[in-house]
Amino acid sequence: MNILIIGAAGMVGRKLAQHLLTTGKLGNEAVDQITAFDVIPADLQATADGPSLDIRAGDIADRATVEAQVAERPDVIFHLAAIVSGEAEADFDKGYSINMDGTRHLFEAIRALPDYHPRVVYTSSIAVFGTPFEEPITDTFITAPLTSYGAQKMIGELLLNDYSRRGIFDGIGIRLPTIVVRPGKPNKAASGFFSGIIREPLAGIPAVLPVDDDVRHWVASPDSALGYLLHAATMDLAPVGPRRCLTMPGLSVTIADMLAALEEVAGPETAALVKREPDATIRAIVAGWPRDFNAARATELGFTTDASFQDIIRAHIRDTGHGAA
Amino acid sequence: MNILIIGAAGMVGRKLAQHLLTTGKLGNEAVDQITAFDVIPADLQATADGPSLDIRAGDIADRATVEAQVAERPDVIFHLAAIVSGEAEADFDKGYSINMDGTRHLFEAIRALPDYHPRVVYTSSIAVFGTPFEEPITDTFITAPLTSYGAQKMIGELLLNDYSRRGIFDGIGIRLPTIVVRPGKPNKAASGFFSGIIREPLAGIPAVLPVDDDVRHWVASPDSALGYLLHAATMDLAPVGPRRCLTMPGLSVTIADMLAALEEVAGPETAALVKREPDATIRAIVAGWPRDFNAARATELGFTTDASFQDIIRAHIRDTGHGAA
Numbered sequence: 341m342n343i344l345i346i347g348a349a350g351m352v353g354r355k356l357a358q359h360l361l362t363t364g365k366l367g368n369e370a371v372d373q374i375t376a377f378d379v380i381p382a383d384l385q386a387t388a389d390g391p392s393l394d395i396r397a398g399d400i401a402d403r404a405t406v407e408a409q410v411a412e413r414p415d416v417i418f419h420l421a422a423i424v425s426g427e428a429e430a431d432f433d434k435g436y437s438i439n440m441d442g443t444r445h446l447f448e449a450i451r452a453l454p455d456y457h458p459r460v461v462y463t464s465s466i467a468v469f470g471t472p473f474e475e476p477i478t479d480t481f482i483t484a485p486l487t488s489y490g491a492q493k494m495i496g497e498l499l500l501n502d503y504s505r506r507g508i509f510d511g512i513g514i515r516l517p518t519i520v521v522r523p524g525k526p527n528k529a530a531s532g533f534f535s536g537i538i539r540e541p542l543a544g545i546p547a548v549l550p551v552d553d554d555v556r557h558w559v560a561s562p563d564s565a566l567g568y569l570l571h572a573a574t575m576d577l578a579p580v581g582p583r584r585c586l587t588m589p590g591l592s593v594t595i596a597d598m599l600a601a602l603e604e605v606a607g608p609e610t611a612a613l614v615k616r617e618p619d620a621t622i623r624a625i626v627a628g629w630p631r632d633f634n635a636a637r638a639t640e641l642g643f644t645t646d647a648s649f650q651d652i653i654r655a656h657i658r659d660t661g662h663g664a665a
Numbered sequence: 666m667n668i669l670i671i672g673a674a675g676m677v678g679r680k681l682a683q684h685l686l687t688t689g690k691l692g693n694e695a696v697d698q699i700t701a702f703d704v705i706p707a708d709l710q711a712t713a714d715g716p717s718l719d720i721r722a723g724d725i726a727d728r729a730t731v732e733a734q735v736a737e738r739p740d741v742i743f744h745l746a747a748i749v750s751g752e753a754e755a756d757f758d759k760g761y762s763i764n765m766d767g768t769r770h771l772f773e774a775i776r777a778l779p780d781y782h783p784r785v786v787y788t789s790s791i792a793v794f795g796t797p798f799e800e801p802i803t804d805t806f807i808t809a810p811l812t813s814y815g816a817q818k819m820i821g822e823l824l825l826n827d828y829s830r831r832g833i834f835d836g837i838g839i840r841l842p843t844i845v846v847r848p849g850k851p852n853k854a855a856s857g858f859f860s861g862i863i864r865e866p867l868a869g870i871p872a873v874l875p876v877d878d879d880v881r882h883w884v885a886s887p888d889s890a891l892g893y894l895l896h897a898a899t900m901d902l903a904p905v906g907p908r909r910c911l912t913m914p915g916l917s918v919t920i921a922d923m924l925a926a927l928e929e930v931a932g933p934e935t936a937a938l939v940k941r942e943p944d945a946t947i948r949a950i951v952a953g954w955p956r957d958f959n960a961a962r963a964t965e966l967g968f969t970t971d972a973s974f975q976d977i978i979r980a981h982i983r984d985t986g987h988g989a990a
Contacts, residue, residue: 486830495824501809
């Protein structure tokens with residue numbers, strides 16, 4: 341089995357690649373080849389006796405570059421590459437050229453190859469939803485985004501549905517919750533503090549909380565994100581029907597819930613490293629984000645998520661060693 | 666006032682252009698210049714002392730062509746050009762290149778001009794909705810198209826909302842019902858028979874009805890379509906908010922309603938010219954179309970429609986002379 345990961349240098353893409361390199365399997369099938377593509381070379385190493393690994397760098401806004409990645413006809417393509425919300429809002433051209441054109445280049449490159457119908461797993465976002473929300477948001481709620489990122493992701497969903505309906509490829513879109521706790525450095529997403537208030541205290545560093553304690557948000561762990569991707573790549577798509585893009589299950593938690601869980605798992609001194617510095621701009625952005633979902637379709641189709649926020653924190657401690665007793 | 670009509674050779678575009686040429690006004694403002702653009706030269710004549718008329722032909726899939734139309738900074742742009750549903754389904758590339766790329770070229774051409782913020786009126790379609798439907802379909806129903814045409818129109822809506830939100834132009838999208846009675850020749854739309862079963866009998870010609878009498882559909886007259894466009898071009902957009910694309914009011918009528926109205930207005934001999942020839946393919950297509958709407962937002966915002974299907978038939982008789990007693 342030959343697998344292409346577009347966006348392999350990102351947090352989720354790298355986690356996926358590492359998993360495939362380590363296990364050498366996707367579902368029940370052996371993985372022979374992994375192509376790890378991103379705008380920068382992904383920091384990945386092949387394992388002994390594992391799949392062969394080809395690390396490539398390029399720009400998906402360039403159609404020929406995308407065509408070259410698809411030319412070897414990978415069986416499964418994970419398309420995770422995106423300009424994140426804050427940057428897509430700040431740089432109109434960059435957001436559209438990567439998130440919209442890059443996605444279309446991929447879909448067109450597949451269409452151009454005769455007798456080729458790969459599985460395509462596309463990461464979308466809950467940013468496809470805009471206020472006013474129903475609560476919880478169900479699977480039939482209107483997708484009316486209020487950011488450029490959300491519009492671009494939604495355009496990708498429409499294309500994925502249409503190309504799949506026409507039999508060009510076997511597409512499945514997964515709308516990720518905000519991934520918490522992101523390891524490593526903050527990225528440019530406006531949602532970064534949701535990870536920061538857990539990650540930095542566990543590493544013994546103060547963290548800034550720019551919103552109120554009663555702010556509620558929809559989150560899932562990096563492990564859950566990996567699980568969604570693996571399931572999306574291997575599940576039977578026949579029961580999904582023509583609406584191929586699914587809101588993934590997650591946890592609806594308040595900041596207060598998150599901080600209580602942090603104190604429970606890592607102690608009051610760790611939790612005390614969170615400093616409240618309200619920021620009106622970030623508060624306004626976050627007020628436009630969905631808070632709770634009923635991800636019934638995805639759950640019925642076998643997607644699973646974290647049992648509790650405490651478990652999310654414990655998984656981060658296990659993965660990083662930070663905050664371990 | 667300088668007005669650009671893209672898609673001026675189509676039925677609705679031509680009706681709009683003729684209205685503006687005849688009245689010389691859009692709302693309370695005098696129209697000085699009308700540019701009538703389409704893929705073929707529109708069959709239009711300037712009126713004595715009316716606005717000047719510039720008839721142009723070109724391909725909106727070509728970005729430079731679109732830029733040239735916008736270079737003179739029209740105050741209002743009507744974007745009506747589209748590959749219709751049946752053709753967009755039959756010709757994948759043509760549908761995407763006109764309906765998606767052409768629309769984006771227009772929006773980008775506007776964005777490229779500094780200090781330019783025209784009113785943009787975009788005709789969308791109820792094809793942005795896909796089964797299973799709520800009935801009637803309300804303004805917050807999910808837009809999940811099941812055709813390439815519907816996907817392309819929805820992508821146009823997402824772009825219009827985002828460009829408007831960012832202040833690039835003042836956009837308003839109007840989702841047209843099926844326009845009945847279309848004058849002239851059938852076009853390639855699969856919905857053509859809804860006009861045919863009225864238009865041909867009024868002209869003394871037999872017409873084929875490919876679906877059952879209990880099929881229900883959402884329709885409006887060409888006069889209503891003109892009314893939507895004029896209102897969209899002149900209304901205050903402040904109360905519309907960020908969801909700029911509105912389902913237009915219309916009439917939900919069954920084939921039986923339509924034929925009864927035809928008999929009432931034009932007599933049983935005319936109605937008897939409709940021949941039932943069920944066509945499984947067309948029946949299947951039509952089964953996927955929405956049947957009834959509650960167009961509350963558009964109605965609150967001042968859009969109006971026909972009082973009855975009898976009125977729609979009478980307007981067609983008045984306009985064409987066909988079927989007049």
